[in-house]
Amino acid sequence: MEPKLLLTPGPTPIPPEVTSRMSEGMIGHRSNDFNQLMENIQPKLKNVLGTDDPVVILSSSGTSALETAMVNLVKTQEAVVIIVSGAFGDRFRNIAKTYPVDVHIFEVEWGNAADVDEFEDFMNGISNVKAVFTQACETSTAVIHPLNSLGKAVKKYDEQTLFIVDGVSAVGGMAFNMAENYIDCLVTGSQKALMLPPGLSFVSMNDRARNRAADNDIPRFYLDINRYYDALEDQSTPFTPAVSLIQGLEKVLEMLESSGIDNVYTRHAKMRDMLRAGLRALNLEMLVADEYASPTVTAFKSNEDELSFIKKRLKNDFQITIAGGQKELKGQILRIGHMGYMFPNDMLRVLAALEAIVSDYREIKYYGKALAAAQEAYYE
Numbered sequence: 540m541e542p543k544l545l546l547t548p549g550p551t552p553i554p555p556e557v558t559s560r561m562s563e564g565m566i567g568h569r570s571n572d573f574n575q576l577m578e579n580i581q582p583k584l585k586n587v588l589g590t591d592d593p594v595v596i597l598s599s600s601g602t603s604a605l606e607t608a609m610v611n612l613v614k615t616q617e618a619v620v621i622i623v624s625g626a627f628g629d630r631f632r633n634i635a636k637t638y639p640v641d642v643h644i645f646e647v648e649w650g651n652a653a654d655v656d657e658f659e660d661f662m663n664g665i666s667n668v669k670a671v672f673t674q675a676c677e678t679s680t681a682v683i684h685p686l687n688s689l690g691k692a693v694k695k696y697d698e699q700t701l702f703i704v705d706g707v708s709a710v711g712g713m714a715f716n717m718a719e720n721y722i723d724c725l726v727t728g729s730q731k732a733l734m735l736p737p738g739l740s741f742v743s744m745n746d747r748a749r750n751r752a753a754d755n756d757i758p759r760f761y762l763d764i765n766r767y768y769d770a771l772e773d774q775s776t777p778f779t780p781a782v783s784l785i786q787g788l789e790k791v792l793e794m795l796e797s798s799g800i801d802n803v804y805t806r807h808a809k810m811r812d813m814l815r816a817g818l819r820a821l822n823l824e825m826l827v828a829d830e831y832a833s834p835t836v837t838a839f840k841s842n843e844d845e846l847s848f849i850k851k852r853l854k855n856d857f858q859i860t861i862a863g864g865q866k867e868l869k870g871q872i873l874r875i876g877h878m879g880y881m882f883p884n885d886m887l888r889v890l891a892a893l894e895a896i897v898s899d900y901r902e903i904k905y906y907g908k909a910l911a912a913a914q915e916a917y918y919e
């Protein structure tokens with residue numbers, strides 16, 4: 540049978556070298572071997588998150604890192620602004636509503652990026668905002684927000700207001716530089732561009748954010764970031780970590796380094812360009828404007844019947860899994876993930892399959908059209 544191809548925006552395929560490293564055997568988490576592993580990982584992990592500050596590793600999924608940012612960086616009754624442009628902005632909203640904080644939502648139409656002028660006006664209408672939360676890539680719509688301009692706007696409002704970014708579906712697939720983009724806290728997860736199984740998440744804070752976390756009254760235990768910083772001083776973790784995943788992480792970071800991290804980011808951008816050109820050649824409409832299109836996930840539109848036909852046929856006849864729309868975009872889009880252990884050849888495979896499926900559905904022959912457009916996008 541043809542090998543399966545998982546093209547979802549997380550979880551993503553795991554390189555065999557990483558699976559192999561994860562099964563080399565357990566080590567004690569209070570051992571020198573584990574301390575050495577943690578020490579090896581830090582500099583490489585900092586490079587991927589674009590920071591000189593330590594990166595905390597949590598043994599829990601991405602949402603725990605979002606919640607860690609919220610409970611450590613916002614105090615009781617403080618005002619926060621959350622940019623909500625899709626399902627994961629909504630996740631931040633729901634986390635914030637769980638705690639006694641004063642939540643203000645900057646709503647963005649799903650499929651659009653935040654408009655910086657409108658965002659500035661919104662901020663100026665609220666006094667004493669202590670933190671702004673956004674996604675880098677809103678996975679549910681495949682939008683990349685203009686982080687640099689948003690970060691600049693946050694600091695123009697007040698230098699002390701924290702800019703907190705969810706990079707779960709972006710880190711590892713595009714370059715980050717926390718300082719250059721005014722990011723005080725960046726969080727991410729293991730199961731997307733970082734080519735690992737689900738189960739780890741990562742939090743990096745600059746000094747401003749760390750000071751805020753050190754002096755916070757909101758009750759918390761497992762997600763108290765201060766415990767993790769204390770343990771990190773000794774290359775350790777406060778609780779039993781997901782040791783095998785951390786072993787796999789070391790391999791992932793070695794692979795990214797040996798590929799050249801910039802080449803990895805270029806490959807992601809190429810896959811985006813190939814897909815967008817190929818899908819357009821099939822007369823499938825993009826949800827997101829080129830300017831804000833993510834290098835890690837692509838969303839396209841059609842009528843509900845055609846989308847359902849495409850998704851089923853890809854899975855049943857071509858062993859390719861892609862994702863549907865979430866919440867209000869359910870039935871309106873399909874999403875193809877292209878992050879982590881995915882390559883331009885995988886884009887050609889899915890586009891060739893789509894040519895056949897769309898040709899069947901519309902009774903118009905599209906053979907070669909998407910492939911030609913994608914190859915042109917790749918080579919030009």
Ligand SMILES: Cc1ncc(COP(=O)(O)O)c(C=O)c1O
Nearest residue numbers: 600601602627678705707708728
């Ligand atoms: C942007 C973004 N944030 C947060 C999450 C939540 O992460 P998890 O499902 O690992 O808790 C996801 C997961 O898809 C995501 O894409």
